[in-house]
Amino acid sequence: MSDKKTEIEITEEGNLGILAYGDIAVEAWRRKRGPIKEEEEKEVDKKKKGSK
């Protein structure tokens, strides 16, 4: 098992460096970013439809 880690800058908007770093960076990015906008919009849509 390897636990080598290299620091990488995680920005909210993301970048190719994050994707290329793999699992750790992708998870960290998602934590910083939160749900993606479309996901949020759909959630809102669903709620609206549900409330009718």
Place this chain on the structure above:
Amino acid sequence: MSKRLAKKVLLIGWDAADWKVMYPLIEQGKMPTLAKFLSEGVHGKIQTLDPPLSPMLWTSMATGYRADKHGITGFVEPLADNSGMRPVTSTSRKVKAIWNILHQSGLKSNVVGWWPSNPVEPINGVMVSNLYQQASKEVGENWKMPDGTIHPQELTEKLASLRVHPKEINWQHILPFVPNLEQIDKEKDKTLKGIAKILAHASSIHSASTYLQRETEWDFMAVYHDAIDHFSHLCMKFHPPYRLGIPKEMYQNYNQVVNAGYMFHDMMLERSLQLADEDTTVILVSDHGFHSDHLRPKYFMKEPAAPAQEHSPFGMVCIKGPGIKKGEIMHGASVLDVTPTLLTLFGLPIGENMEGKPWLQAFEEEIKVDTIKDWEKEEGDAGQHPKDLQDDPWAAQEAMQQLIELGYIDAPDENIAERIREQKQESKYYVARNLIDGDKYDKGIAILEELVRDNPREVRYGQRLASCYLHKKQFGKCKDLIDNLKDLQRIIEEEESKMSEEELEKKNKSFMKEIELPNYIDFVEGQLLMHLNRTKKAMESFKKVEEKSPNSFDLFMNIGKVCLLRHKWDDAKEYYIKALSVDDTSANAHHGLGLSLLRSGDIEGALEELFICVTLKHDFPNAHYHIGEALVKYGEKENAANAFEAAVALSPGMTKAHRWLADLYQNELNNPEKAKVHLDFLDKNIKGEITIVSGLPRSGTSMMMQILDAAGMDMLTDKKREPDNNNPKGYYEFEPVKRLMVDKSWLPEAAGKTVKIIAQLLPFLPSTYNYKIIFMRRNMVEVLRSQQIMLGKEDEAKAEIFPVTLNEAFEKQLKKVEDWIETQANVEILNVNYADVIENPEEEFESILGFLNINGDLEKMKNMVSKKLYRNKVEKK
């Protein structure tokens, strides 16, 4: 047992990665990780298999077998209930993959995304299937993975969470691929969506693999990325340099996509290597290349999987790790070598029935390789699917079809049934091509003959078969098939001319106007004509192909060869240079160019090319011989002798090299001892040279004897057989020849002379003479007609009533003779067509005089040819 050479092995697959794109990026410092990799290991080109279809290739890589053995025969297979098609599955694989062999050997593997690997196999380790990254659902919904995606089950939730959805890809990610992003209508443009999807897939695979690299114990890890192939299919047409016909705006927008795709892979590679321990052996490999320059096809042949025509035959491979050489180049790698190399690294034996070989040249030390008869016969748990899940889908489909025909189940919808039928044919076609690619011509021909019989209007199948007949020297069959295909092509063109524009557009839908097909027939016909020494006509056929396919390596090589045969040295040079512009690692192309230069008197240029040739392929006796010839002309007698020695070491029966050696040692190098070795060889083995006129009876052999007599050759004939109506100018026979099978005592009399021997007797010639054979070729119907007339059966001959088996028997006998000639180092052959001698005597005579290396009186020779005697001519219909 061999020793284990690698503690761990990481195998990374980059589908379609090609040095032609990577070398410039490395030079520009845009792939720094790969650049470092190259300096730390060995790299080179890897030869793909035909057809270059990825599921077949990656399975060949993971098993060491071709498709006929491993069972993955295309992209799709029928559903078990015959109701449609599905992507090809791992249950169709008929043999153990490397991870099964490692499982059986107590080793642990992680396999990520391999194609095909769904459903996953219960191996010792982790398997993430090729359906893992597919995003069939929106990100906000329940984005589930298909059944059979993850092994073991307990990792499902974690690995599912590591997938990257295309909707997560935003403009920040796309911008490096499309610097013009701001000016593009993002809602309408489909290419941007394509880029996002490919990037998401690659990121999903990479996230799963980095997680498994970090969090699990493993001996072997295989990760497969399809993104380079997908970026290339999407945007290689926009890759620089700009080509006419490509929309300028699209070029401006997308000319950086392919490069950015490679650079992203370099970034992923950096992370994968960071996570690998120092004692891990890393192999980076692609299954084929991708045309990125002037070879990019503008048109596709009309066939399923047509985009594969963008693939080039050479992919890339690099290997680094303990015991591996550094900074060196490897030659001759094949995708079939990957499994044998992995087994060698783990100290395991290679299956004797595997077709590849380990890359021993990459190791610093000499490696001992063990073998085992067949890994399939090794019993024990190999982490494979249970037997009831392993299935040949096409066999299952056939069983289902039988039940339909018996009325037990309903037939599927007509369209679906037709689609399945077509795919089944296509699948067989791929297997046939794969077999032919592995020189298993007989098996490939058997499949193609069945395909042609069942699909007489599918021109591609016939073309491939004609090409195989040609390779097997079944010239008669080849010619008949070419004629049939040309007729078919005419019928198709006629049909098309009667179609409305709408119908025609529908027919050609999704394809550019199909121009390759007649082209290909011309190519095979050109090769056939070249084999039959009809070089002028061969050139006409090749030129037709060149007009429409101006960048074909095979075409350039064939034209080069025709030019050499026609002594047109400058033209030969031009075409071999063209061939080298397509593949500069072809030893044959360097040899062709070297020989053209040698014959045209450019000795230095010739030597340069010939030396490159033997560096690329040392086992090339003719190239060493020609180096010897060039060095003699250059005045380097001692080095010339060394080159001839190399030639005879590789081909001990090469008498022309022995002659040079005897001459050089005796007359130039003052080494009588060595001269004696070669003189003894010649004395013992070669008692002289005999010129032979051969062919089937009534193929024009007597006429050729008369011509050679007129050319001044010394003839061996007893004139016992008197001229008659069938041969008014005489038979030129020598009675003892008929007893050649049992009595060879007369041969010394033939040395230095010309004698007529019918084709069937040639294999009884001893190897103690050199033979120059002028082999007469004539239309078989004409031969049979002439023979029947000679036998007094004029009525049958006129009606073309011949014993049905006679034609076939003669074809078989000719084939046997041709096979014999092929294996004789002391035989040179010139095929001469009877009809060509009648039609164009001068051209044929020039080639005959060149072959015999004599000066003859053309006028005298021409007097021997009488059109009146061409009495049994088959008229063209």
